[in-house]
Amino acid sequence: MTLADVLPSMGKSLRAKLDQDVWPLGTSIGPDGLCVAGVSANELATRFGTPVYVLAEDEVRRRCRAYRTALPEVEVAYAGKSLTCKAVLRWVAEEGLSLDVCSAGELAVARSVGFPATRILMHGNVKTPEDLKAALAYEVDRIVVDSLDEIAQLGALARYPQRVLVRVTPGVDGHTHKAITTGVDNQKFGFPLSGGAAAEAVAAVLAQPSLRLAGLHCHIGSQVSTVAGYEEAARRMVTFMGQIRDTHGIVLRELDLGGGHAVPYLPGEPTFDLTGYAQRVRVAVSYTAATVGLPVPHLTIEPGRAVVAPAGITLYRVVTVKNGFVAVDGGMSDNMRVALYGAKYCVRLAGRQSNAPLRTVTVVGRHCEAGDVIAEDVPLPTDVHAGDLLAVPMTGAYHHSLASNYNQVCRPPIVAVRDGQSRLLVRRETEDDLLARDLG
Numbered sequence: 001m002t003l004a005d006v007l008p009s010m011g012k013s014l015r016a017k018l019d020q021d022v023w024p025l026g027t028s029i030g031p032d033g034l035c036v037a038g039v040s041a042n043e044l045a046t047r048f049g050t051p052v053y054v055l056a057e058d059e060v061r062r063r064c065r066a067y068r069t070a071l072p073e074v075e076v077a078y079a080g081k082s083l084t085c086k087a088v089l090r091w092v093a094e095e096g097l098s099l100d101v102c103s104a105g106e107l108a109v110a111r112s113v114g115f116p117a118t119r120i121l122m123h124g125n126v127k128t129p130e131d132l133k134a135a136l137a138y139e140v141d142r143i144v145v146d147s148l149d150e151i152a153q154l155g156a157l158a159r160y161p162q163r164v165l166v167r168v169t170p171g172v173d174g175h176t177h178k179a180i181t182t183g184v185d186n187q188k189f190g191f192p193l194s195g196g197a198a199a200e201a202v203a204a205v206l207a208q209p210s211l212r213l214a215g216l217h218c219h220i221g222s223q224v225s226t227v228a229g230y231e232e233a234a235r236r237m238v239t240f241m242g243q244i245r246d247t248h249g250i251v252l253r254e255l256d257l258g259g260g261h262a263v264p265y266l267p268g269e270p271t272f273d274l275t276g277y278a279q280r281v282r283v284a285v286s287y288t289a290a291t292v293g294l295p296v297p298h299l300t301i302e303p304g305r306a307v308v309a310p311a312g313i314t315l316y317r318v319v320t321v322k323n324g325f326v327a328v329d330g331g332m333s334d335n336m337r338v339a340l341y342g343a344k345y346c347v348r349l350a351g352r353q354s355n356a357p358l359r360t361v362t363v364v365g366r367h368c369e370a371g372d373v374i375a376e377d378v379p380l381p382t383d384v385h386a387g388d389l390l391a392v393p394m395t396g397a398y399h400h401s402l403a404s405n406y407n408q409v410c411r412p413p414i415v416a417v418r419d420g421q422s423r424l425l426v427r428r429e430t431e432d433d434l435l436a437r438d439l440g
């Protein structure tokens with residue numbers, strides 16, 4: 001079973017009309033164009049301008065529930081790096097999820113909405129003293145330590161018993177893009193199991209009187225589409241827990257297996273097998289625990305992309321069509337993923353219907369880079385012209401959070417849609433915002 005199967009069936013018929021699996025539940029296409037959660041794309045563009053990130057609240061909530069249903073005994077910590085804003089953190093808190101933050105900035109947003117500190121973990125291969133102090137001041141439940149320097153610094157700053165997890169690199173390849181492969185040795189995250197670095201980190205934490213070692217963490221990568229890597233990582237991690245018991249006489253109770261569950265960016269791409277993941281990881285953990293004679297640890301997972309990516313759509317206005325390029329009013333400042341990972345997206349005419357034949361075009365942005373591409377070689381009607389509205393689905397994760405001011409372009413707003421209503425969550429950046437930081 002897949003995430004989509006866990007969701008109610010209603011969305012399938014609507015998605016079938018769009019002939020794609022990449023739109024939020026409740027998205028439809030009619031004579032007046034695209035309609036998301038009962039709100040038309042034309043209305044959104046008129047009211048909020050373009051480019052605009054549209055976020056379907058029910059899709060986010062449904063995905064939170066799908067995780068909780070598939071893994072009721074597991075702590076599901078939303079990875080805030082994928083999209084942090086006050087409303088989204090409120091939604092995931094209301095849906096009973098925990099939160100993974102990786103900076104004082106993300107924590108500040110969590111704090112501003114009163115996200116319970118008992119359900120927050122802090123990550124990061126580089127945590128500055130400010131990050132650590134912010135985490136300690138808010139009394140976050142767990143800090144996932146990532147270097148010996150950090151263990152020493154945290155030990156000096158913290159008061160007993162600050163709970164920590166040690167981030168372990170299990171030597172497992174998630175078979176994803178190199179830039180987001182984090183489970184193998186020779187990259188900047190965590191302590192490798194091989195060569196004894198992880199064992200050394202465990203000893204270093206145990207030597208700090210202010211720290212309490214609660215368990216272990218690993219994260220094998222992002223946009224990981226198969227379950228086998230998670231199973232193998234789980235086996236290696238529990239085996240290591242057995243070695244820690246043998247060496248230090250302590251039984252660790254917590255195992256965090258990270259996030260990384262893939263989503264389909266293009267119609268027809270496989271959806272992450274959440275039910276299979278739940279079953280196979282459970283078996284891997286409990287079998288290995290029984291083999292080494294440990295109680296089954298309490299599991300945490302940290303999905304980000306799989307919670308918010310499918311809830312997001314970006315709307316752009318076409319500014320010009322020339323030389324086989326359709327150029328829009330946004331670009332790499334609101335979608336870095338094409339330039340970073342060669343990511344592929346589909347594009348849909350959103351403001352009207354067209355019966356014109358399709359032709360292959362490349363949708364490009366407004367920035368001063370030839371690599372500023374939104375979608376390469378995609379079919380669009382031949383009559384697409386300046387002023388048309390285009391929609392790009394699957395933009396809820398790592399779009400707003402990776403957005404920049406390149407060329408002093410202002411970052412787009414985030415608008416939530418639900419039950420025929422729209423609500424501005426994050427306003428568009430203004431030139432005044434840009435000038436406010438520039439002290440001359």
Ligand SMILES: Cc1ncc(COP(=O)(O)O)c(C=O)c1O
Binds near residue numbers: 100123303
């Ligand atoms: C430690 C950690 N947890 C969770 C995530 C979330 O990943 P994703 O959004 O792919 O689920 C990341 C990002 O890859 C991460 O680095």
Ligand SMILES: N[C@@H](CCCC[NH3+])C(=O)O
Binds near residue numbers: 223397402
């Ligand atoms: N930014 C990446 C994912 C990084 C995951 C965070 N560790 C993406 O858009 O796919």
